[in-house]
Every structure is written in structure tokens, then in C-alpha cells.
Amino acid sequence: AASAPDRAGVANWLWFVAALVFAMVVVGGATRLTESGLSITEWKPVTGVIPPLSHADWVAAFEKYKQIPQYKELFPDMDLARFQTIFLWEWSHRLLGRLIGFVFALGLAWFWLRGALTSRLKWQLSGVLALGALQGAVGWWMVASGLVNRVEVAQERLAIHLLLASLTFAALVWIAGGLRAPRRLEEASTTARVFAVLLALATLKQIFLGALVAGLRAGLTYNTWPLMDGRFMPPVEQLFKNDPWWMNFFDNITTVQFDHRMAAYAVLALALLNAIFARQTGVARRGWAIVALVLCQVGLGIATLLYSVPLPLALAHQALAMVVLGMVTANLRAAFPAHAE
Structure with missing residues (x-):
């Protein structure tokens, strides 16, 4: 069994990850409500962490956005400045996702190698890690639905995306809550x-x-x-x-x-x-x-x-x-x- 200090450390880490997931859900909501979700038309899990840095890079990203139905049918008058705004919402959302994955994987490896996790916790936390990986794939599956023949993402895929985020958040709260000293x-x-x-x-x-x-x-x-x-x-x-x-x-x-x-x-x-x-x-x-x-x-x-x-x-x-x-x-x-x- 994990010692009391270990339990407290694991719980604090999980509460921090839960706070990041909460922030990501709010940023995701803003991304949806500002029509920003389709501004990045590619899925690059590693290199996508770096946004366009030069004017030429921004123009190239904007040209890719101009190829999808949303731009052609809804926002044909959009200028580069407006595109940069919606791009940064979606980029921030994806960056938070990467940060959550990094913080969770790093913490999991640290506590696992220190022997701070019970076998039950190892199974539970591995499940959360798998849920996070699935969520990333579902996020792209959702975005892909709005790149061809539609001007926005499919609402049922959006709902599945939010439901998975909610399940991840709830799982973190559940596990962290179980690590408190029993009352x-x-x-x-x-x-x-x-x-x-x-x-x-x-x-x-x-x-x-x-x-x-x-x-x-x-x-x-x-x-x-x-x-x-x-x-x-x-x-x-x-x-x-x-x-x-x-x-x-x-x-x-x-x-x-x-x-x-x-x-x-x-x-x-x-x-x-x-x-x-x-x-x-x-x-x-x-x-x-x-x-x-x-x-x-x-x-x-x-x-x-x-x-x-x-x-x-x-x-x-x-x-x-x-x-x-x-x-x-x-x-x-x-x-x-x-x-x-």
C-alpha cells in the first residue's frame, strides 16, 4: 500500500491534471463558440506545437483554411488578422491537450517508478491515459467531419468529444477523491x-x-x-x-x-x-x-x-x-x- 505522503502527492498531481482538463473544456467551448475549431486543417501531434512564426507561415496556414467549405460559404470576407485570432483559439486548445498528456504521463512514470502506486491505481491511471489518447483521436475525427462537404463539425462528434472530456475529468476527481484519508x-x-x-x-x-x-x-x-x-x-x-x-x-x-x-x-x-x-x-x-x-x-x-x-x-x-x-x-x-x- 502507498504511504500517506505518497497518497497525498498522487492526489495533488491528479487534482492539478483535473484543473488542466477543466481549463481545456472551457477553452474548447470558446473555440466552438468563436467558430475557431476548423482553423487548423491538419493534425500534427508533435510539430503542431509551434504556431506560424513568420508572415509567410501565417499566409500559408490561411491558404489551407481557404480550401475548406467553412471559409468559402460562411467567411469569404475573412482577413488574415481575423484568421490569426481563430487560429490561436484552436492552437491553444490543442496545446492544452498536449500539456495535459505530458503532465499526466510524466507524473504517472514518476509515481510508478517510485513504487507509490498500488496495483489498483496502476490499472485505473493506465485507463485514464488510454482515455486521454482516445480523446485526442476523437478530437481530430470531429475536426475532420467539418473539412469536407460541411461548414462546421458534426454535432454528434462534438458531443462525443465533450462527453469523453467529461468522463476524463470525472475519473480524475473520482480517483483523487479516493486517495484522501478516509473519514x-x-x-x-x-x-x-x-x-x-x-x-x-x-x-x-x-x-x-x-x-x-x-x-x-x-x-x-x-x-x-x-x-x-x-x-x-x-x-x-x-x-x-x-x-x-x-x-x-x-x-x-x-x-x-x-x-x-x-x-x-x-x-x-x-x-x-x-x-x-x-x-x-x-x-x-x-x-x-x-x-x-x-x-x-x-x-x-x-x-x-x-x-x-x-x-x-x-x-x-x-x-x-x-x-x-x-x-x-x-x-x-x-x-x-x-x-x-
Whole structure:
């Protein structure tokens, strides 16, 4: 078993990596909202770390961007200065990804060679490393969808990309949370555990739906609350106007926004139930803190919708989603204290 100093060191490293992932999600949101994601049309994991350094380099990069449909159809009047701005958003996002990979791999090697990791931790952290590698590949798979025949990336690939980032963040919080000195808490009831699990799953699903809303720009329509075009629920024929019917959940703006609204109410209800049933487990305060965070997140979401997705509100909404996920994951960890590392 790892010693207490080793456990603290590993936990601090994992919290730092989780903070980097949080930052990357926020920068990724800004990249999407500023239409910057397709500005780099190549995937160069090593040499891509260096941005264009000369005027000639910038012109060459801009010429590559001019070849894709997004430039031709949406931004034919873009100048080099504007291109440099969107390029630097995407470059920063990719640079953060490389930094996360470097910090995680270096820390993993350091603690592994020092014998600071239990066999269970080795398996868990190797899984996180694999998840990070998969995330990089999925990021390029997402970008590639917008380089030919489309003017932006496929929204379902964007949602998978954000979901994987969220799972990585949650995994880091889960593992780091298990490395703290165990506190004497009354064992959570089966009901409390069920609601802790359901709340975590509902939060992840809501983040996935939020990415679909962003990918489809669904927040630019139905800018009223709580009704959509004067109705709480749009007509069924509008919700399922596309064939096959199940594709409406991914590419019908009306359906996707309605789902995101309903899922928000579901997350709030589950947060309340989680807080009620966790009141005797010693983590009641966290349960009610989650309720407060979810209420703030719902309020931010409504404001983002009513004001037609201004960048600061939209970014705050995405950032707070990750804070909620972190708290929900910590809540889930506390419901299963017997499984601490």
C-alpha cells in the first residue's frame, strides 16, 4: 500500500491534471463558440506545437483554411488578422491537450517508478491515459467531419468529444477523491447510492445534450422560457419531423433543445432527491451544495437562451457544468467509501 505522503502527492498531481482538463473544456467551448475549431486543417501531434512564426507561415496556414467549405460559404470576407485570432483559439486548445498528456504521463512514470502506486491505481491511471489518447483521436475525427462537404463539425462528434472530456475529468476527481484519508461517515443507504449514481449519469447525459445544442446552434432559436413558441412542449409532429425518427434526437433543433430543457429539470429533481436521502450520511452539506449549483446552472442556461447565447454567458454555463460534474462525482465517491484506494 502507498504511504500517506505518497497518497497525498498522487492526489495533488491528479487534482492539478483535473484543473488542466477543466481549463481545456472551457477553452474548447470558446473555440466552438468563436467558430475557431476548423482553423487548423491538419493534425500534427508533435510539430503542431509551434504556431506560424513568420508572415509567410501565417499566409500559408490561411491558404489551407481557404480550401475548406467553412471559409468559402460562411467567411469569404475573412482577413488574415481575423484568421490569426481563430487560429490561436484552436492552437491553444490543442496545446492544452498536449500539456495535459505530458503532465499526466510524466507524473504517472514518476509515481510508478517510485513504487507509490498500488496495483489498483496502476490499472485505473493506465485507463485514464488510454482515455486521454482516445480523446485526442476523437478530437481530430470531429475536426475532420467539418473539412469536407460541411461548414462546421458534426454535432454528434462534438458531443462525443465533450462527453469523453467529461468522463476524463470525472475519473480524475473520482480517483483523487479516493486517495484522501478516509473519514468516519455513516454508511450510505442503498437508496442514497442509487440517487448518487442516477445524478451522475443524468449530469453526463445533460452535458452531452448541451454539446448537441451548441453544435446545432439550437440556443439561437426558441429564445423564451419556460415556453417554446407559446407551448411547454412543441407539437409531436415537429419533434419527430425527420426520418428515421431516432435521428431527431441528434439533428432536429427543436427536439434537441426540448430534450436539454427537460433533462435540466430531471437533474434538478435528482439533485434534490440525492440531498434528501444523503442527509444522514455525513455529506448532507455537499448534497445541498449540489442543489444550489444546479439551480445556478439552470439560471445560467435560461439567461444564455434568453440573450441568444452571448459568449461570456455561454462559457460560464459550460464551466459551471464541469463544476457540477466535479461535485456530483465527489458525492458519488462519498457514497462508496469502502472502495477508497
